[in-house]
Amino acid sequence: LLVLGLSVGLVGFVGTALIQDNVEERTNEDYGTLAAQEAEKLETWNENNELTVDMLSRSAAVASGDRDRIRSAISSRILELPVGATAIHYVNVSDGTVVASTNDDAVGTALADVDEPWAATASSPSGSVTVSSPYEGSLGEVSLPLIAYTKQVHDDPGHAVVYTVNLHAYAVNLQSSTRSGVSMVVDGNDRVMADEYNGELLAAYDRNGPLERARSGGPTNPGTMTMTASGLLSSDAYPLPTNENAVVGYAQVRNTDWVVLVHTPESDAYGFVQQVRDFGLYATLAGVLLV
Numbered sequence: 001l002l003v004l005g006l007s008v009g010l011v012g013f014v015g016t017a018l019i020q021d022n023v024e025e026r027t028n029e030d031y032g033t034l035a036a037q038e039a040e041k042l043e044t045w046n047e048n049n050e051l052t053v054d055m056l057s058r059s060a061a062v063a064s065g066d067r068d069r070i071r072s073a074i075s076s077r078i079l080e081l082p083v084g085a086t087a088i089h090y091v092n093v094s095d096g097t098v099v100a101s102t103n104d105d106a107v108g109t110a111l112a113d114v115d116e117p118w119a120a121t122a123s124s125p126s127g128s129v130t131v132s133s134p135y136e137g138s139l140g141e142v143s144l145p146l147i148a149y150t151k152q153v154h155d156d157p158g159h160a161v162v163y164t165v166n167l168h169a170y171a172v173n174l175q176s177s178t179r180s181g182v183s184m185v186v187d188g189n190d191r192v193m194a195d196e197y198n199g200e201l202l203a204a205y206d207r208n209g210p211l212e213r214a215r216s217g218g219p220t221n222p223g224t225m226t227m228t229a230s231g232l233l234s235s236d237a238y239p240l241p242t243n244e245n246a247v248v249g250y251a252q253v254r255n256t257d258w259v260v261l262v263h264t265p266e267s268d269a270y271g272f273v274q275q276v277r278d279f280g281l282y283a284t285l286a287g288v289l290l291v
Helices: 001-056 060-064 067-080 119-122 168-172 208-217 271-290
Strands: 085-092 098-100 135-139 142-153 156-166 180-185 192-195 221-226 245-252 259-265
Touching: 001 060, 001 156, 001 180, 001 221, 001 245, 001 259, 060 067, 060 156, 060 168, 067 085, 067 098, 098 245, 119 142, 142 168, 168 192, 168 208, 168 259, 192 259, 208 221, 208 245, 208 259
Parallel strands: none
Antiparallel strands: 085 098, 085 156, 135 142, 142 156, 180 192, 180 259, 221 245, 245 259
């Protein structure tokens, strides 16, 4: 009976461990998949913005070179674009000025006086869309994290179109797996360009592990890792508990150096795994005692 009891116990413990490992592996896959899904949504959003400025650069109104016609066309177009569309500028590359804009204050401004990264790009525009790094801009008296899309007017190297978008507006699309988690997007300079709480935008993401793994694996290889919820993640802007590790699902956004990160408290992520382990141990002990 002793041998039989020990055999039952051994089989039970081994079986429980295998089931636990299997459930934990599937849990890790789920968080990597969630990050990949968010990355795909962001890829679509980015492509739509690129398409918007490309279509503007090819439009009949912009090609006409008529400032009044252009001003009217872009003023109408900005109202048709999704929430987050901030401004459209039409730039004279030759004299380096904004000659038409949906922002009246920008009209007549020299590019040299524009303290935003698109100004340098617009002074020497490309025939393909150029996407700026996220930056802090303003809408009236309100500071906002923005990103700009710039393209040379089709068949007209002397003019360019710039389309700026508010990253606050995209952040509301990000989803976490639990109320205690936080999802965010980190740019190529390792700064938070969007997070679901709009809490630490443009702050440095100070944990290199998931970023390195995401970028080395590329968009087709999302994954999951566990790390301490310290540094930026311990900010009061986020609900992550700091007394336990966080499980991080990561995925690179295709055609960019951006990375989506989905952070979840370890207790939430692996809570079911622990339940499986406990149930297996109790069942094993019960079996041994019955023998």
